Amino acid sequence: MDGEGQTKKFMFVNRKVPYGTVYALESLEVVLISAAFDQDVSLAFVDDGVYQLKDGQSTDGIGMKNFSPTYKALGDYDINKLYVEKESLEERGLSVDDLMELTYEDEDDDWAEKSSIILVSRDELAEVMDQQDVVISS
Amino acid sequence: MAMLHIVNKSVFERGTLDSCLKTSLSGSSILFIEDAVVSAVNNTSVSDKIKSELSSKNFYVLTPDLNARGFTDADLIEGIKGVDYDGFVDLVTDNSNVQSWL
Numbered sequence: 001m002d003g004e005g006q007t008k009k010f011m012f013v014n015r016k017v018p019y020g021t022v023y024a025l026e027s028l029e030v031v032l033i034s035a036a037f038d039q040d041v042s043l044a045f046v047d048d049g050v051y052q053l054k055d056g057q058s059t060d061g062i063g064m065k066n067f068s069p070t071y072k073a074l075g076d077y078d079i080n081k082l083y084v085e086k087e088s089l090e091e092r093g094l095s096v097d098d099l100m101e102l103t104y105e106d107e108d109d110d111w112a113e114k115s116s117i118i119l120v121s122r123d124e125l126a127e128v129m130d131q132q133d134v135v136i137s138s
Numbered sequence: 139m140a141m142l143h144i145v146n147k148s149v150f151e152r153g154t155l156d157s158c159l160k161t162s163l164s165g166s167s168i169l170f171i172e173d174a175v176v177s178a179v180n181n182t183s184v185s186d187k188i189k190s191e192l193s194s195k196n197f198y199v200l201t202p203d204l205n206a207r208g209f210t211d212a213d214l215i216e217g218i219k220g221v222d223y224d225g226f227v228d229l230v231t232d233n234s235n236v237q238s239w240l
Contacts, residue, residue: 017148019206020173048148051176054208061202061222068208091150093181098208 008133009040014049016138018068019059024052025067027138032070035077042081042132043074044125050088053099053117068100075104080116087122142233143168149177149184154239159187164194169221169229171200176207180215192217200226 012031018024034041045053052071059066074080082102089095102116120128129135143162149155155177162168170178177184178199188197192215201211201220211220221229230236 016151017173017176017207019203020146020148048150048173048176051207056208056210057206058208059206062206064206066206091183092176093179093185 007038007040009042009131010034010134010136011042011044011129011132013044013046013129013135013137014052015047017048017051018057019062019064023138024049027136028067028070030136031074031079032077035074035079041079042083042128043079044083044085044129045088046085046125047088048092050084050092050094050099053082053084053102054094055098055100071100071102075102075116078104080104080114081118082116083118083120083125083128085122085125086119089119139234140232141166142229142236144236144238145170145174145177146172146238148173150182155184158239159191162195165196167196167198167229167233169198169200169226170203171226172203173207175199175204175209178204178215178218179209179213185215188215189217198225198229 012027014024014027016023031043057066057068096117096119099117103113104116105111106114143158143166145155145158147154158168197218198221199214199218201222204220214220
């Protein structure tokens with residue numbers, strides 16, 4: 001293998017409610033694996049995908065593992081751009097306050113704790129999406 | 139005959155609930171399970187549509203599925219009842235027939 005590889009922008013788009021299907025968990029696991037490759041990774045939560053970040057998930061009653069805490073670990077893996085679409089929240093009667101608090105420590109700013117969630121409009125998300133080298137949608 | 143209609147996909151993802159509402163008779167019961175439970179939460183873009191059916195049909199949500207997604211019975215559209223798995227069984231036995239919509 002010669003020299004350093006090129007860094008690419010990877011975006012993982014999430015559009016499904018968690019637990020009813022396995023898409024949310026599978027996508028999150030791929031994201032964690034991608035962290036090992038030092039690429040420019042971001043996530044987008046659109047349509048029903050916003051429910052993946054909903055706080056207060058309690059899964060004992062359905063006998064499945066609550067994997068929502070895993071989103072909180074993303075910051076430690078340098079994955080700190082989680083785009084959440086405004087219109088998707090509004091259609092569902094939700095606001096950013098209904099979501100989990102996801103943060104990272106900015107090494108360029110004295111390790112200040114900042115929010116990883118970036119609230120964007122549909123139009124803004126379209127622009128960001130268009131800039132990506134690789135988009136994986138689930 | 140009172141049919142129990144079971145819907146398991148989110149109203150925002152699939153037209154199942156719309157088809158179900160259009161093809162269910164007055165007096166029938168509609169149960170939301172799995173991802174469909176988010177359809178029954180209050181203040182969404184579809185809440186008014188569901189509210190307009192409350193007077194003619196009985197609506198239920200499987201509470202464990204609701205809790206898994208971060209909601210409680212208190213978040214439901216008023217008039218929709220949460221049931222647990224035992225309640226799910228009761229609904230099946232109390233109704234004449236069951237349709238689990240794809």
